Amino acid sequence: MPSEKTDPRPGPDSPGNRPDSVPNPLSERPPELTTGEVVGRMAREYLKPHWRLAVSALLASVIVAGATGVLPLLIKHALDNIVGSDAWMLMLVAAGAIAATGVQAIATYVSKVNMSTIGMRIVATIQERMFGRIMHADLAWVGGTHSGRFISSLLNDASRVRDSITTSVIDLGQNLLTVIALIGAMFYLNWQLALMGSAVIPFIAILVRQLGRRSRKAARRGMEGSGNLVAVISEALSGIRVVKAYDQEETEIRRTSRAVYEVMEQGLRAMRSRSMASPVTGTLSGIGIAAVIYFGGRSVQTGFLTIGDLGGFLSAMMLAYEPLKKLANTQTLMQEGVAAAIRIFPILDITPTIASPADAKTLKVTDGAIRFENVHFHYGDGTPALNGVSIDVPKGHTVALVGPSGAGKSTILNLVPRFYDPTSGRVTVDGQDIREVTLGSLRAASSLVTQEPFLFDDTIRANIAYGSPEASDAEIEAAARNAAAHEFIAALPKGYDTTVGEAGFKLSGGQRQRIAIARAMLKNAAILLLDEATSALDTASELQVQNALSKLMQGRTTLVIAHRLSTIKHAHNIYVIDDGRVVEQGNHDALVAQGGLYAELSRSQFIEEPTAGSVASAKTPQAAVAGE
Ligand code: ATP
Numbered sequence: 030m031p032s033e034k035t036d037p038r039p040g041p042d043s044p045g046n047r048p049d050s051v052p053n054p055l056s057e058r059p060p061e062l063t064t065g066e067v068v069g070r071m072a073r074e075y076l077k078p079h080w081r082l083a084v085s086a087l088l089a090s091v092i093v094a095g096a097t098g099v100l101p102l103l104i105k106h107a108l109d110n111i112v113g114s115d116a117w118m119l120m121l122v123a124a125g126a127i128a129a130t131g132v133q134a135i136a137t138y139v140s141k142v143n144m145s146t147i148g149m150r151i152v153a154t155i156q157e158r159m160f161g162r163i164m165h166a167d168l169a170w171v172g173g174t175h176s177g178r179f180i181s182s183l184l185n186d187a188s189r190v191r192d193s194i195t196t197s198v199i200d201l202g203q204n205l206l207t208v209i210a211l212i213g214a215m216f217y218l219n220w221q222l223a224l225m226g227s228a229v230i231p232f233i234a235i236l237v238r239q240l241g242r243r244s245r246k247a248a249r250r251g252m253e254g255s256g257n258l259v260a261v262i263s264e265a266l267s268g269i270r271v272v273k274a275y276d277q278e279e280t281e282i283r284r285t286s287r288a289v290y291e292v293m294e295q296g297l298r299a300m301r302s303r304s305m306a307s308p309v310t311g312t313l314s315g316i317g318i319a320a321v322i323y324f325g326g327r328s329v330q331t332g333f334l335t336i337g338d339l340g341g342f343l344s345a346m347m348l349a350y351e352p353l354k355k356l357a358n359t360q361t362l363m364q365e366g367v368a369a370a371i372r373i374f375p376i377l378d379i380t381p382t383i384a385s386p387a388d389a390k391t392l393k394v395t396d397g398a399i400r401f402e403n404v405h406f407h408y409g410d411g412t413p414a415l416n417g418v419s420i421d422v423p424k425g426h427t428v429a430l431v432g433p434s435g436a437g438k439s440t441i442l443n444l445v446p447r448f449y450d451p452t453s454g455r456v457t458v459d460g461q462d463i464r465e466v467t468l469g470s471l472r473a474a475s476s477l478v479t480q481e482p483f484l485f486d487d488t489i490r491a492n493i494a495y496g497s498p499e500a501s502d503a504e505i506e507a508a509a510r511n512a513a514a515h516e517f518i519a520a521l522p523k524g525y526d527t528t529v530g531e532a533g534f535k536l537s538g539g540q541r542q543r544i545a546i547a548r549a550m551l552k553n554a555a556i557l558l559l560d561e562a563t564s565a566l567d568t569a570s571e572l573q574v575q576n577a578l579s580k581l582m583q584g585r586t587t588l589v590i591a592h593r594l595s596t597i598k599h600a601h602n603i604y605v606i607d608d609g610r611v612v613e614q615g616n617h618d619a620l621v622a623q624g625g626l627y628a629e630l631s632r633s634q635f636i637e638e639p640t641a642g643s644v645a646s647a648k649t650p651q652a653a654v655a656g657e
């Protein structure tokens with residue numbers, strides 16, 4: 030642990046610090062489960078499929094325990110025969126010792142390999158299921174939890190469970206059986222001494238239980254700390270531009286240091302509890318052994334016991350010493366695994382509310398017409414967002430949503446692919462309630478182009494073909510041409526095989542947009558959901574993106590969030606949204622003439638009158654964005 034002088038941790042009120050931990054709804058409600066409940070669930074759900082391996086590991090453990098239990102009896106016979114000087118018998122006993130240790134070695138190997146295999150398979154299954162749950166979970170739930178918490182659970186917590194299964198379960202089974210076998214041997218040799226020698230075991234059990242509790246608590250806090258550490262690191266890395274631009278490297282380093290030292294503190298605490306288990310067991314066992322040496326020795330001196338009885342008995346106690354210590358360690362390690370499993374269960378148990386209903390039909394897209402019928406919506410945290418919205422987007426029409434920031438435009442768009450469900454009212458596509466059709470068919474019916482398009486760290490080809498894996502190279506290229514992206518792609522040294530870097534880092538904003546548009550072109554869905562974003566682009570890029578967008582919109586039913594009114598002057602219909610309500614509706618000219626909110630927004634954006642006809646006709650890079 031660092032000394033006070035060298036401790037690099039900053040004080041709690043260092044200036045300019047953001048909170049150390051990130052919001053995490055998962056950690057707010059960890060279920061209080063007993064060890065039995067956790068182990069029971071793991072066994073039922075995850076161990077059952079591997080029962081053959083588990084049974085063979087258990088049998089191997091029984092063999093190990095049996096072979097160990099035989100050793101003290103062999104030692105007794107050996108000692109008695111030294112006194113009786115029977116050489117033949119001695120040889121037989123020696124051969125028996127070789128056989129017992131040989132069997133013990135093979136069985137140990139079998140049980141270790143089998144349990145490790147089970148542990149690794151179980152963890153692979155858990156990781157697979159966890160990721161599946163996260164992918165299918167409601168967007169609201171995933172968005173409300175920091176990604177660092179998920180990453181940490183998928184990697185750290187899952188590997189703790191594995192260690193717990195592979196180490197604790199093997200040690201628990203094998204050592205418990207071995208201790209039982211050796212206690213059996215002790216009772217066989219002399220029950221009075223056996224009672225005396227095993228009197229310490231209940232005390233060991235009580236102390237070890239206490240240590241297990243402490244270690245579980247420290248492990249839980251350590252894992253929460255690890256989740257937080259992953260979160261602060263990933264935040265600092267994804268926001269590296271902002272960090273550098275605001276000269277906040279040191280702040281981020283301090284913030285991460287605090288998270289690092291918190292994990293270290295909890296790790297030390299868990300380690301101390303773990304390390305205390307052996308000495309506690311050792312000291313108490315030593316008292317037991319001392320008592321047996323004294324009273325057993327007196328019994329030999331008075332002729333109640335043979336030297337062989339005492340030798341065999343003492344060797345049984347000595348042999349029990351190691352597995353007993355391991356058992357104590359196992360308890361603390363197992364508690365760490367239990368703490369990890371308790372963190373994993375809420376992720377495994379999440380059931381999405383937004384899913385295809387049992388009797389869902391496939392969405393039949395004829396026109397791609399969308400209707401919002403008296404839709405109300407509030408977010409999970411109670412934030413009201415929509416208040417009786419009715420919108421009609423007929424076949425092939427372009428309908429624009431305009432309004433101040435926070436009015437509810439993105440929320441409306443997000444209801445179409447069912448990222449969220451309305452609190453009341455309904456959304457239909459070609460007359461079918463979107464909650465009654467399969468999610469797959471609904472999402473296949475629309476393409477979404479967002480303000481900040483996301484690209485995967487893969488080739489441009491793979492990024493365009495995302496969602497259309499069967500597309501041919503010619504189709505990908507055609508989509509890129511339509512999206513005005515082919516030229517810049519072809520000019521790159523590796524063309525379509527250029528990797529774009531994390532989140533498209535190596536491309537400009539306009540290039541990323543056009544690749545996203547190409548992706549939507551290739552998907553060729555009847556409905557287009559567009560969170561139009563051209564304000565961040567320079568005039569040349571903006572024109573290219575606008576051209577690509579107008580091509581994409583051709584023949585599709587389009588619901589577009591317009592940030593620049595110049596781009597939607599020719600939309601068939603414009604809905605002006607304010608405070609979750611539709612406050613005005615009509616085409617550009619009618620709305621301007623109405624002299625309401627739209628006219629006001631329109632004036633504030635200082636639109637240079639464009640030449641009529643095209644959504645790409647705006648000439649000036651107005652900085653104003655709707656409502657900003
Ligand atoms: P902008 O033009 O700035 O993008 P918008 O009109 O698209 O704004 P929305 O994003 O739909 O507005 O937000 C509507 C309201 O819902 C706002 O008050 C916003 O704070 C709130 N809101 C948006 N997303 C969430 C969320 N995930 N959880 C809680 N509240 C949210």
